[in-house]
Amino acid sequence: MEIKIVRNVLRANDEVAARNRALLRQHGVFTVNLISSPGSGKTTLLERTLEALGEKWRLAIIVGDLATTRDAERIGRYGVPTVQINTEGACHLEAHLVARCLADLDLSHLEVLFIENVGNLVCPVGYDLGEEVKVGLVSVTEGDDKAAKYPRLFREAGCVVVNKTDLLPYVDFSRERFRAEVAAINARVPVLELSCRTGEGLDQWFSWLQQRREQAHQRPAGA
């Protein structure tokens, strides 16, 4: 009985997510759902991305948090449209919350939308928001065992970003072990190592975004 209810909730979410996706594709908006633990660097990665691409692309950001508007305030400094969702305790974003934000954004003037999910390596993965691609972010300080221990995100991610590589000298993190464990779960996913602090490796992230956005645009209409 409980399982049935949970399935209905997920099915309802999927229906709204499909409507979000259709709307975003119709307007040619490339949408990224960014998922990580608290403190891995989602907001900082978006700040670096806005600095590099904020003038080139027409961007908007939806920021999910349990409480506070701090991340939206950080992002808002870059002058791009930013919508904060406060989940008031809920552990993930859902498609209907994103749908309400889309109604507030001028999609016809938008090219790229980033959705910063609630900091949580588990629950957000189960909820499609209508994005084009999920990006899984971890930092080297969290240890090299995260893909094996939290496999679902790594299975569904279109890109894995490893942040805080500037701290590699001070922590026990084997890049080889992490990459091997990601590959065992998802052989094709790119793994991009970078440091939002020093800027090292960010170019790969910008290239990946550009490439995936072009691929999305080349999709035949209605696909």
Added chain:
Amino acid sequence: MEIKIVRNVLRANDEVAARNRALLRQHGVFTVNLISSPGSGKTTLLERTLEALGEKWRLAIIVGDLATTRDAERIGRYGVPTVQINTEGACHLEAHLVARCLADLDLSHLEVLFIENVGNLVCPVGYDLGEEVKVGLVSVTEGDDKAAKYPRLFREAGCVVVNKTDLLPYVDFSRERFRAEVAAINARVPVLELSCRTGEGLDQWFSWLQQRREQAHQRPAGA
């Protein structure tokens, strides 16, 4: 309708948690529910604790993970009874899972039980397991804004541990800001700064455990 169902689930959990708590208190077992994001250092803190207190106290560990038995293998090296719970995707432990583990442990020979929850700063907080006290663990690499952004854990924790202080020189983490934000949510909770890597500050953690365990023992029977 959905809310009602969720409430029933939580009420059922609370009933099992109350039975766990009564059973543990009856056997004089002091029980700690350890909650943090993935990679903050829960397992490492337990390893350091077993090294220091494993011969002094009769300890057991329950380890929750979505997948793998890696943490239980790490803990198992110290020769204490260890039970791994694999939640198979679920984002938190629940009281009935702990109840099954308690049936496998010889409680009459036990003094202290640590429950290492699933790595998640949100969902585990809502589920009482029957513990004496919740400990919230963060690491300095996650940023100093975690108490304000994930307030419920900090409101309910009997102790806040700040790990990885050896990385303070390399990250932006204001100890004053973090402490002020914790105090605004929970004025009485102790905040213990330590490094499981260098051992600095671990003595405070051991003292706190000792003190809280003695307080629990002094509780009048049936309280």
